[in-house]
Protein backbone atom coordinates (compact mmCIF):
# COMPACT_ATOMS: atom_id res chain seq x y z
CA UNK A 1 0.00 0.00 0.00
CA UNK A 2 1.68 3.23 -1.12
CA UNK A 3 1.92 5.68 1.69
CA UNK A 4 2.08 9.36 0.90
CA UNK A 5 3.08 10.64 4.31
CA UNK A 6 4.21 9.17 7.60
CA UNK A 7 5.04 10.47 11.04
CA UNK A 8 5.86 8.99 14.43
CA UNK A 9 4.93 10.78 17.66
CA UNK A 10 5.51 9.84 21.30
CA UNK A 11 2.56 9.44 23.68
CA UNK A 12 3.53 9.47 27.35
CA UNK A 13 0.98 11.69 29.08
CA UNK A 14 -2.69 12.66 28.96
CA UNK A 15 -1.76 15.98 27.37
CA UNK A 16 0.03 14.10 24.59
CA UNK A 17 -3.17 12.09 24.10
CA UNK A 18 -4.87 15.43 23.32
CA UNK A 19 -2.07 16.25 20.87
CA UNK A 20 -2.63 12.91 19.14
CA UNK A 21 -6.34 13.71 18.78
CA UNK A 22 -5.49 17.05 17.13
CA UNK A 23 -2.92 15.53 14.83
CA UNK A 24 -5.19 12.70 13.71
CA UNK A 25 -7.94 15.26 13.09
CA UNK A 26 -5.59 17.33 10.89
CA UNK A 27 -4.54 14.32 8.85
CA UNK A 28 -8.14 13.09 8.49
CA UNK A 29 -9.19 16.52 7.21
CA UNK A 30 -6.27 16.55 4.76
CA UNK A 31 -7.28 13.15 3.38
CA UNK A 32 -10.79 14.46 2.83
CA UNK A 33 -12.65 12.40 5.45
CA UNK A 34 -16.21 13.49 6.20
CA UNK A 35 -16.92 14.97 9.64
CA UNK A 36 -18.28 11.64 10.85
CA UNK A 37 -15.27 9.73 9.49
CA UNK A 38 -12.93 12.24 11.14
CA UNK A 39 -14.72 11.95 14.47
CA UNK A 40 -14.69 8.15 14.39
CA UNK A 41 -10.96 7.81 13.79
CA UNK A 42 -10.06 10.61 16.22
CA UNK A 43 -12.16 8.90 18.92
CA UNK A 44 -10.59 5.51 18.23
CA UNK A 45 -7.12 7.11 18.34
CA UNK A 46 -7.92 8.78 21.64
CA UNK A 47 -8.89 5.44 23.21
CA UNK A 48 -5.78 3.63 21.98
CA UNK A 49 -3.42 6.47 22.88
CA UNK A 50 -4.89 6.61 26.39
CA UNK A 51 -4.42 2.85 26.78
CA UNK A 52 -0.71 3.25 26.03
CA UNK A 53 -0.44 5.92 28.72
CA UNK A 54 -2.64 4.14 31.29
CA UNK A 55 -1.45 0.56 30.80
CA UNK A 56 1.55 0.48 28.47
CA UNK A 57 3.86 2.91 30.23
CA UNK A 58 3.66 5.22 27.21
CA UNK A 59 4.47 4.47 23.59
CA UNK A 60 4.44 5.85 20.09
CA UNK A 61 1.84 6.29 17.41
CA UNK A 62 2.73 6.06 13.73
CA UNK A 63 0.44 7.97 11.38
CA UNK A 64 0.38 6.97 7.72
CA UNK A 65 -1.65 8.57 4.96
CA UNK A 66 -2.47 5.91 2.37
CA UNK A 67 -3.31 6.22 -1.32
CA UNK A 68 -3.44 3.28 -3.71
CA UNK A 69 -4.77 5.31 -6.63
CA UNK A 70 -8.35 4.26 -5.91
CA UNK A 71 -8.79 4.77 -2.19
CA UNK A 72 -7.40 7.16 0.32
CA UNK A 73 -7.09 6.25 3.95
CA UNK A 74 -5.39 6.70 7.27
CA UNK A 75 -3.54 4.03 9.19
CA UNK A 76 -2.54 4.46 12.81
CA UNK A 77 -0.26 2.12 14.71
CA UNK A 78 0.01 2.31 18.49
CA UNK A 79 3.03 0.58 19.93
CA UNK A 80 4.25 0.28 23.51
CA UNK A 81 6.78 -1.80 25.36
CA UNK A 82 4.61 -2.20 28.43
CA UNK A 83 3.43 -5.33 30.23
CA UNK A 84 1.33 -6.54 27.31
CA UNK A 85 -2.09 -8.22 27.50
CA UNK A 86 -2.32 -11.84 28.63
CA UNK A 87 -5.85 -12.43 27.35
CA UNK A 88 -6.57 -10.29 24.28
CA UNK A 89 -10.06 -11.77 23.77
CA UNK A 90 -11.03 -10.70 27.26
CA UNK A 91 -9.50 -7.23 26.83
CA UNK A 92 -11.56 -6.71 23.66
CA UNK A 93 -14.81 -7.56 25.40
CA UNK A 94 -17.05 -4.53 26.07
CA UNK A 95 -17.07 -3.67 29.72
CA UNK A 96 -13.85 -5.49 30.60
CA UNK A 97 -11.37 -3.24 32.38
CA UNK A 98 -8.46 -3.92 34.67
CA UNK A 99 -8.14 -0.28 35.63
CA UNK A 100 -11.55 1.15 36.52
CA UNK A 101 -12.32 2.39 33.02
CA UNK A 102 -15.46 1.75 31.00
CA UNK A 103 -13.91 -1.14 29.13
CA UNK A 104 -14.97 0.30 25.78
CA UNK A 105 -11.63 1.47 24.37
CA UNK A 106 -10.43 -1.58 22.48
CA UNK A 107 -13.85 -2.85 21.38
CA UNK A 108 -14.94 0.68 20.50
CA UNK A 109 -11.78 1.38 18.49
CA UNK A 110 -12.39 -1.85 16.55
CA UNK A 111 -15.99 -0.84 15.74
CA UNK A 112 -14.94 2.68 14.73
CA UNK A 113 -12.33 1.42 12.27
CA UNK A 114 -12.45 -0.39 8.92
CA UNK A 115 -9.38 -2.44 9.81
CA UNK A 116 -8.21 -3.51 13.24
CA UNK A 117 -5.28 -5.64 14.28
CA UNK A 118 -3.90 -6.28 17.75
CA UNK A 119 -0.74 -8.10 18.76
CA UNK A 120 0.33 -8.34 22.34
CA UNK A 121 2.78 -10.45 24.24
CA UNK A 122 2.99 -10.46 28.02
CA UNK A 123 6.25 -8.88 29.03
CA UNK A 124 6.96 -7.44 25.58
CA UNK A 125 4.28 -4.91 24.81
CA UNK A 126 1.25 -4.21 22.68
CA UNK A 127 0.73 -3.11 19.10
CA UNK A 128 -2.64 -2.03 17.78
CA UNK A 129 -3.12 -1.06 14.15
CA UNK A 130 -6.30 0.60 12.87
CA UNK A 131 -7.19 1.98 9.46
CA UNK A 132 -10.08 3.85 7.93
CA UNK A 133 -10.82 4.43 4.26
CA UNK A 134 -12.45 7.56 2.93
CA UNK A 135 -16.02 6.77 1.91
CA UNK A 136 -16.14 3.39 3.66
CA UNK A 137 -19.03 3.03 6.10
CA UNK B 138 -3.32 22.34 34.56
CA UNK B 139 -6.17 24.07 32.82
CA UNK B 140 -9.45 24.55 34.71
CA UNK B 141 -12.83 24.96 33.05
CA UNK B 142 -14.75 27.96 34.44
CA UNK B 143 -18.12 27.36 36.09
CA UNK B 144 -20.68 30.17 36.00
CA UNK B 145 -23.43 30.57 38.56
CA UNK B 146 -26.86 31.82 37.46
CA UNK B 147 -29.21 31.89 40.43
CA UNK B 148 -29.58 28.30 41.60
CA UNK B 149 -28.08 26.93 38.38
CA UNK B 150 -24.51 26.25 37.31
CA UNK B 151 -23.42 26.73 33.73
CA UNK B 152 -20.35 25.21 32.13
CA UNK B 153 -19.34 25.71 28.55
CA UNK B 154 -16.49 23.40 27.61
CA UNK B 155 -14.50 25.33 25.02
CA UNK B 156 -11.30 23.30 24.91
CA UNK B 157 -10.36 19.71 24.18
CA UNK B 158 -9.81 18.55 27.78
CA UNK B 159 -7.13 16.13 28.81
CA UNK B 160 -8.15 13.48 31.34
CA UNK B 161 -6.91 15.42 34.36
CA UNK B 162 -8.79 18.55 33.34
CA UNK B 163 -11.96 16.49 32.87
CA UNK B 164 -11.61 14.96 36.33
CA UNK B 165 -10.96 18.37 37.87
CA UNK B 166 -14.13 19.71 36.24
CA UNK B 167 -16.12 16.82 37.70
CA UNK B 168 -14.74 17.57 41.18
CA UNK B 169 -15.24 21.33 40.82
CA UNK B 170 -18.84 20.88 39.72
CA UNK B 171 -19.62 18.60 42.64
CA UNK B 172 -18.08 21.09 45.07
CA UNK B 173 -19.97 24.02 43.53
CA UNK B 174 -23.30 22.18 43.64
CA UNK B 175 -22.84 21.74 47.37
CA UNK B 176 -21.53 25.25 47.96
CA UNK B 177 -24.34 27.04 46.09
CA UNK B 178 -27.00 24.40 46.81
CA UNK B 179 -27.54 24.35 43.08
CA UNK B 180 -30.72 22.86 41.63
CA UNK B 181 -29.34 22.21 38.20
CA UNK B 182 -26.22 22.03 36.05
CA UNK B 183 -26.09 22.86 32.37
CA UNK B 184 -23.08 21.53 30.46
CA UNK B 185 -22.61 22.96 26.98
CA UNK B 186 -20.51 20.63 24.81
CA UNK B 187 -21.26 22.24 21.45
CA UNK B 188 -17.56 23.11 21.01
CA UNK B 189 -16.40 19.55 21.58
CA UNK B 190 -15.66 17.74 18.33
CA UNK B 191 -14.74 14.53 20.12
CA UNK B 192 -16.17 12.79 23.19
CA UNK B 193 -14.44 9.52 23.98
CA UNK B 194 -15.17 7.00 26.73
CA UNK B 195 -13.30 9.05 29.35
CA UNK B 196 -15.14 12.32 28.72
CA UNK B 197 -18.36 10.37 28.33
CA UNK B 198 -17.84 8.75 31.68
CA UNK B 199 -17.07 12.14 33.24
CA UNK B 200 -20.41 13.49 31.96
CA UNK B 201 -22.27 10.42 33.26
CA UNK B 202 -20.50 10.57 36.63
CA UNK B 203 -21.22 14.28 36.98
CA UNK B 204 -24.92 13.67 36.34
CA UNK B 205 -25.00 10.78 38.83
CA UNK B 206 -23.15 12.78 41.46
CA UNK B 207 -25.44 15.79 40.93
CA UNK B 208 -28.50 13.59 41.35
CA UNK B 209 -27.26 12.38 44.71
CA UNK B 210 -26.92 16.05 45.68
CA UNK B 211 -30.48 16.72 44.50
CA UNK B 212 -29.47 18.61 41.35
CA UNK B 213 -30.37 17.85 37.75
CA UNK B 214 -27.88 17.84 34.87
CA UNK B 215 -28.57 18.63 31.24
CA UNK B 216 -25.93 18.28 28.53
CA UNK B 217 -26.57 20.54 25.56
CA UNK B 218 -25.32 20.96 22.02
CA UNK B 219 -23.78 17.60 21.27
CA UNK B 220 -22.60 17.60 17.65
CA UNK B 221 -24.35 14.99 15.45
CA UNK B 222 -21.03 13.37 14.47
CA UNK B 223 -20.18 13.01 18.16
CA UNK B 224 -23.56 11.41 18.89
CA UNK B 225 -23.13 8.93 16.02
CA UNK B 226 -19.62 8.05 17.18
CA UNK B 227 -20.70 7.55 20.80
CA UNK B 228 -23.27 4.95 19.74
CA UNK B 229 -20.64 2.97 17.84
CA UNK B 230 -18.21 3.33 20.72
CA UNK B 231 -20.85 1.65 22.86
CA UNK B 232 -21.51 4.52 25.23
CA UNK B 233 -25.21 5.17 25.72
CA UNK B 234 -25.01 8.03 28.25
CA UNK B 235 -28.29 6.81 29.65
CA UNK B 236 -29.17 8.77 32.73
CA UNK B 237 -27.84 11.95 31.18
CA UNK B 238 -30.53 14.38 30.03
CA UNK B 239 -29.76 16.26 26.84
CA UNK B 240 -31.12 19.20 24.89
CA UNK B 241 -30.43 20.80 21.53
CA UNK B 242 -29.11 24.13 22.78
CA UNK B 243 -28.61 26.22 25.90
CA UNK B 244 -32.06 27.81 25.72
CA UNK B 245 -33.87 24.46 25.50
CA UNK B 246 -31.55 23.02 28.09
CA UNK B 247 -32.37 25.79 30.55
CA UNK B 248 -36.11 25.24 29.98
CA UNK B 249 -35.72 21.52 30.57
CA UNK B 250 -33.66 22.12 33.68
CA UNK B 251 -36.23 24.51 35.12
CA UNK B 252 -39.16 22.21 34.41
CA UNK B 253 -37.39 19.21 35.93
CA UNK B 254 -36.31 21.20 38.97
CA UNK B 255 -39.91 22.42 39.37
CA UNK B 256 -41.20 18.81 39.24
CA UNK B 257 -38.77 17.67 41.89
CA UNK B 258 -39.74 20.61 44.06
CA UNK B 259 -43.44 19.75 43.64
CA UNK B 260 -42.70 16.13 44.59
CA UNK B 261 -40.82 17.23 47.67
CA UNK B 262 -43.72 19.53 48.62
CA UNK B 263 -46.22 16.66 48.10
CA UNK B 264 -44.15 14.38 50.25
CA UNK B 265 -43.99 17.05 52.95
CA UNK B 266 -47.79 17.50 52.80
CA UNK B 267 -48.34 13.80 53.35
CA UNK B 268 -46.25 13.74 56.48
Ligand SMILES: Nc1ncnc2c1ncn2[C@@H]1O[C@H](COP(=O)(O)OP(=O)(O)O)[C@@H](O)[C@H]1O
Nearest residue numbers: 051055056091097098101102103104105106126
Ligand atom coordinates in the same frame (compact mmCIF):
# COMPACT_ATOMS: atom_id res chain seq x y z
N1 LIG C 1 -1.54 -0.92 25.69
C1 LIG C 1 -1.97 -1.76 26.63
N2 LIG C 1 -1.08 -2.42 27.46
C2 LIG C 1 -1.51 -3.26 28.42
N3 LIG C 1 -2.81 -3.54 28.65
C3 LIG C 1 -3.74 -2.93 27.89
C4 LIG C 1 -3.38 -2.01 26.84
N4 LIG C 1 -4.51 -1.57 26.26
C5 LIG C 1 -5.53 -2.18 26.89
N5 LIG C 1 -5.08 -2.99 27.87
C6 LIG C 1 -5.91 -3.85 28.75
O1 LIG C 1 -7.17 -4.04 28.15
C7 LIG C 1 -8.21 -3.59 29.03
C8 LIG C 1 -9.38 -3.02 28.23
O2 LIG C 1 -8.99 -1.82 27.60
P1 LIG C 1 -10.12 -0.80 27.13
O3 LIG C 1 -11.10 -1.56 26.28
O4 LIG C 1 -9.46 0.38 26.54
O5 LIG C 1 -10.87 -0.44 28.49
P2 LIG C 1 -10.38 0.49 29.72
O6 LIG C 1 -9.25 1.34 29.23
O7 LIG C 1 -11.58 1.27 30.08
O8 LIG C 1 -9.96 -0.45 30.79
C9 LIG C 1 -7.54 -2.61 29.95
O9 LIG C 1 -8.23 -2.47 31.16
C10 LIG C 1 -6.16 -3.22 30.10
O10 LIG C 1 -6.19 -4.26 31.06
Ligand SMILES: [Mg+2]
Nearest residue numbers: 047051101105
Ligand atom coordinates in the same frame (compact mmCIF):
# COMPACT_ATOMS: atom_id res chain seq x y z
MG1 LIG D 1 -9.03 2.25 27.45
